[in-house]
Amino acid sequence: MTASATAAAVHPAADAVAVTRDLRPLRLITCGSVDDGKSTLIGRLLWDTKAVKEDQAATLRRDSGQQNDLGLPDFALLLDGLQAEREQGITIDVAYRYFATDRRSFIVADTPGHEQYTRNMATGASTADLAVLLVDARTGLLEQTRRHATIASLMGIKQFVLAVNKFDLVGYDQAIFDAISHDFRELALSLGVRQITAIPMSALKGENVVYPAGAVMLWYDGPTLVETLELATVRSAQAGGFRLPVQRVSRPGESFRGYQGTVAGGSVKPGDSVVILPSGMIANVKQIVTFDLVRNAAVAGDAITLVLDRQVDVSRGDMIVSLDAQPMTGLEFEAQIVALQPDGIEPGKRYWLKSGSRRQRVSVKPLSQLELSSGSWRSHADRLAMNAIGKVRLSFDEPAIFDTYDQNRSTGAFILIDPDTHNTIAGGMIAAKRSGGIGIRYEGERVVLSLPADLADQIMASELFANRRDEADVRRMTSAQATELFQNAASDI
Amino acid sequence: MTDVIHAAEPRPASSTKPPLDPHLKALENEAIHIFREVAAEFERPVMLYSIGKDSSVLLHLARKAFHPGRVPFPLLHVDTGWKFKEMIRFRDEIARKYELDLVVHTNARGKAENVTPFTHGSALYTDIMKTEALRQALDAGKYDAAFGGARRDEEASRAKERIYSFRTPDHRWDPRNQRPELWNVYNGMVRKGESVRAFPLSNWTEVDIWRYIQAEDIPLVPLYFAAERPFVERDGMMIHAEDPRLERLPGETVQHDFIRFRTLGCFPLTGAIRSRATTLDEVIAELEIATVSERQGRAIDRDQSGSMEKKKREGYF
Numbered sequence: 087m088t089a090s091a092t093a094a095a096v097h098p099a100a101d102a103v104a105v106t107r108d109l110r111p112l113r114l115i116t117c118g119s120v121d122d123g124k125s126t127l128i129g130r131l132l133w134d135t136k137a138v139k140e141d142q143a144a145t146l147r148r149d150s151g152q153q154n155d156l157g158l159p160d161f162a163l164l165l166d167g168l169q170a171e172r173e174q175g176i177t178i179d180v181a182y183r184y185f186a187t188d189r190r191s192f193i194v195a196d197t198p199g200h201e202q203y204t205r206n207m208a209t210g211a212s213t214a215d216l217a218v219l220l221v222d223a224r225t226g227l228l229e230q231t232r233r234h235a236t237i238a239s240l241m242g243i244k245q246f247v248l249a250v251n252k253f254d255l256v257g258y259d260q261a262i263f264d265a266i267s268h269d270f271r272e273l274a275l276s277l278g279v280r281q282i283t284a285i286p287m288s289a290l291k292g293e294n295v296v297y298p299a300g301a302v303m304l305w306y307d308g309p310t311l312v313e314t315l316e317l318a319t320v321r322s323a324q325a326g327g328f329r330l331p332v333q334r335v336s337r338p339g340e341s342f343r344g345y346q347g348t349v350a351g352g353s354v355k356p357g358d359s360v361v362i363l364p365s366g367m368i369a370n371v372k373q374i375v376t377f378d379l380v381r382n383a384a385v386a387g388d389a390i391t392l393v394l395d396r397q398v399d400v401s402r403g404d405m406i407v408s409l410d411a412q413p414m415t416g417l418e419f420e421a422q423i424v425a426l427q428p429d430g431i432e433p434g435k436r437y438w439l440k441s442g443s444r445r446q447r448v449s450v451k452p453l454s455q456l457e458l459s460s461g462s463w464r465s466h467a468d469r470l471a472m473n474a475i476g477k478v479r480l481s482f483d484e485p486a487i488f489d490t491y492d493q494n495r496s497t498g499a500f501i502l503i504d505p506d507t508h509n510t511i512a513g514g515m516i517a518a519k520r521s522g523g524i525g526i527r528y529e530g531e532r533v534v535l536s537l538p539a540d541l542a543d544q545i546m547a548s549e550l551f552a553n554r555r556d557e558a559d560v561r562r563m564t565s566a567q568a569t570e571l572f573q574n575a576a577s578d579i
Numbered sequence: 580m581t582d583v584i585h586a587a588e589p590r591p592a593s594s595t596k597p598p599l600d601p602h603l604k605a606l607e608n609e610a611i612h613i614f615r616e617v618a619a620e621f622e623r624p625v626m627l628y629s630i631g632k633d634s635s636v637l638l639h640l641a642r643k644a645f646h647p648g649r650v651p652f653p654l655l656h657v658d659t660g661w662k663f664k665e666m667i668r669f670r671d672e673i674a675r676k677y678e679l680d681l682v683v684h685t686n687a688r689g690k691a692e693n694v695t696p697f698t699h700g701s702a703l704y705t706d707i708m709k710t711e712a713l714r715q716a717l718d719a720g721k722y723d724a725a726f727g728g729a730r731r732d733e734e735a736s737r738a739k740e741r742i743y744s745f746r747t748p749d750h751r752w753d754p755r756n757q758r759p760e761l762w763n764v765y766n767g768m769v770r771k772g773e774s775v776r777a778f779p780l781s782n783w784t785e786v787d788i789w790r791y792i793q794a795e796d797i798p799l800v801p802l803y804f805a806a807e808r809p810f811v812e813r814d815g816m817m818i819h820a821e822d823p824r825l826e827r828l829p830g831e832t833v834q835h836d837f838i839r840f841r842t843l844g845c846f847p848l849t850g851a852i853r854s855r856a857t858t859l860d861e862v863i864a865e866l867e868i869a870t871v872s873e874r875q876g877r878a879i880d881r882d883q884s885g886s887m888e889k890k891k892r893e894g895y896f
């Protein structure tokens with residue numbers, strides 16, 4: 087925002103600027119405890135950026151009949167969209183809000199701070215690039231702040247803004263701000279989050295939200311909230327290997343066969359060598375087709391149609407990836423999951439897992455559970471209750487294809503679906519592939535052993551093995567291939 | 580679902596068009612992703628087509644998503660019989676031009692009983708000719724997924740709407756019992772009779788819609804642009820006075836001025852605004868300084884607070 091008028095009870099004068107947005111929308115999540123002023127802050131953001139229109143404001147005034155001390159409508163009403171919530175006076179879910187400045191547009195996931203916050207926050211945070219954590223300047227950090235920050239970082243958010251709100255109630259005292267922001271910095275760093283901005287503000291008065299606070303806080307020369315959001319980065323998985331989860335195969339005529347999907351990582355151009363997973367077949371990219379033109383490259387985020395140079399068998403759920411930087415394929419993975427439904431997650435039950443366009447059966451074995459108040463993991467092998475965050479082992483019948491969530495927020499993410507209710511019961515993030523199991527197959531006199539590469543290397547380097555080394559028949563293969571080998575063998579018996 | 584086997588549609592010649600800015604590109608990519616996902620996962624998708632600007636954008640995105648194939652599902656228009664004449668003309672022309680499979684449905688019972696906005700009031704009329712009609716059409720087509728152009732920024736009850744909005748076999752929406760939606764991984768599992776409404780434009784705002792129409796050169800019903808048109812003032816709204824079925828109430832006179840519409844629906848329920856904006860640039864300029872939301876011109880929302888939510892629970896889009 088370039089304007090610097092102080093916020094008033096009327097809409098700031100609008101200039102009809104020709105808007106061009108040279109940045110992607112920033113998705114953020116706001117978290118705070120009840121009464122920290124979250125609704126007031128979001129209402130203030132919408133109001134000061136003119137996202138609230140006059141007729142909406144009039145409906146607000148009519149419905150609330152009350153105004154706050156600055157003559158503004160009760161912002162919380164603006165946000166409480168659903169009648170059921172109004173009647174009960176609670177927010178029960180995730181709502182999305184939109185506002186824009188002349189530099190950028192923003193999508194806010196607004197989640198309640200109390201009940202079910204783990205479930206709702208996980209949902210809102212899954213797509214967010216930045217978290218705004220609210221605290222009341224009079225109380226500073228609460229246990230709740232630690233919980234929110236922990237969930238946000240777990241869901242892969244790497245940028246935090248601490249909004250030290252209600253600063254008007256502490257006499258705009260710099261010492262208070264310094265103490266709170268110091269505590270917060272330590273908390274964030276302990277979670278591995280390094281991009282931290284702390285801002286003293288009054289959501290109610292509109293100070294340091296969209297407009298600078300000016301005279302009341304001359305000591306503060308940092309950015310306003312909106313300035314911080316305008317400069318925040320939007321993460322994309324362009325750095326890693328190329329990933330195209332195939333959504334559908336397009337065959338409009340005999341001569342054309344294209345694979346449609348959204349690039350989930352890296353980039354691609356005609357001539358690149360790719361592998362189709364899980365089959366392992368190799369091909370080269372012939373064309374990238376879009377409606378407007380045939381493109382000479384596509385990057386993460388682009389919805390494209392890929393044409394390959396040869397006939398290969400590709401179907402929905404397969405992944406087309408770069409030959410030289412492949413994801414992991416395997417039957418066992420370790421992941422962190424958030425339980426979203428009252429029935430929780432049952433050990434051993436077979437669920438559906440959906441990741442990208444791929445859906446397959448999985449069983450889940452809980453290993454440990456996160457204690458949010460302390461941030462530590464406790465061993466836990468039983469049912470994971472709603473709102474629990476657990477580390478689990480996933481076991482598949484057929485090869486699964488993943489990156490770690492750290493490396494790629496698309497190909498490392500999944501949901502679990504209950505086959506009985508069809509409801510979405512968990513969101514999950516891949517932590518690692520479980521180093522391939524050990525397989526043994528008997529072929530008459532001979533025994534075929536399949537081992538993780540590192541273990542095989544160790545055994546072959548051992549003295550015991552050294553003098554029979556020449557007799558060894560070593561075949562290197564991916565765990566998917568090994569799995570297939572063993573499955574075929576099993577069906578032979 | 581299969582692609583219609585057909586010669587690939589020719590690409591538009593205007594390859595000189597500048598690329599979309601990153602903001603619109605991101606919204607477009609998301610919408611195309613949703614279109615493809617639904618088309619792949621559901622057996623009988625349909626696209627609700629209301630002829631308005633959001634539907635026009637939706638249709639354009641659908642064509643992009645499935646290029647070089649054709650749009651692999653029909654378009655459904657629920658015709659109340661009280662749409663602006665220009666809308667119907669535009670609809671038929673678009674269907675012909677893009678070779679679309681267009682299904683038009685009118686509630687035969689309502690029509691036979693002569694249900695009109697004048698005789699039954701806007702609430703009951705909407706119930707019968709829109710809500711009930713939509714349910715009839717969805718049941719008749721046995722559709723298990725219906726694309727709609729709703730945006731979350733339109734109205735408070737939509738802010739919590741999912742991209743895949745689950746509906747019971749009787750088309751009800753339960754705002755308290757929605758499936759969580761994480762990342763861009765959508766849960767498309769439904770039982771027989773259950774369905775989803777899918778909203779590819781969820782994250783678009785009104786300004787985005789207009790800027791995209793401009794960038795992509797998407798054809799629109801001319802009513803969106805100012806022209807000198809006849810109207811009467813009724814309940815604080817300017818009602819287009821072109822259709823002979825609009826009876827004058829005592830004291831009403833037909834006036835003429837430059838007006839245009841921000842949303843299009845049934846003409847007796849849609850208010851115009853005074854405007855001189857005859858080009859997209861001018862419409863966008865007006866919008867950016869507008870202090871009134873687009874839904875203000877709709878009688879249906881203002882009947883009572885929370886009325887849109889009520890409509891949605893009953894199965895209105």
Ligand SMILES: Nc1nc2c(ncn2[C@@H]2O[C@H](COP(=O)(O)OP(=O)(O)O)[C@@H](O)[C@H]2O)c(=O)[nH]1
Pocket residue numbers: 118119120121122123124125126127154162251252253254255287288289290291
């Ligand atoms: N003095 C002051 N009061 C505030 C500020 N922000 C919020 N409040 C008040 O704090 C109370 C709780 O705010 P609300 O936005 O409803 O909190 P929420 O529960 O976090 O959404 C309300 O009475 C607000 O008017 C602020 O910056 N200064």
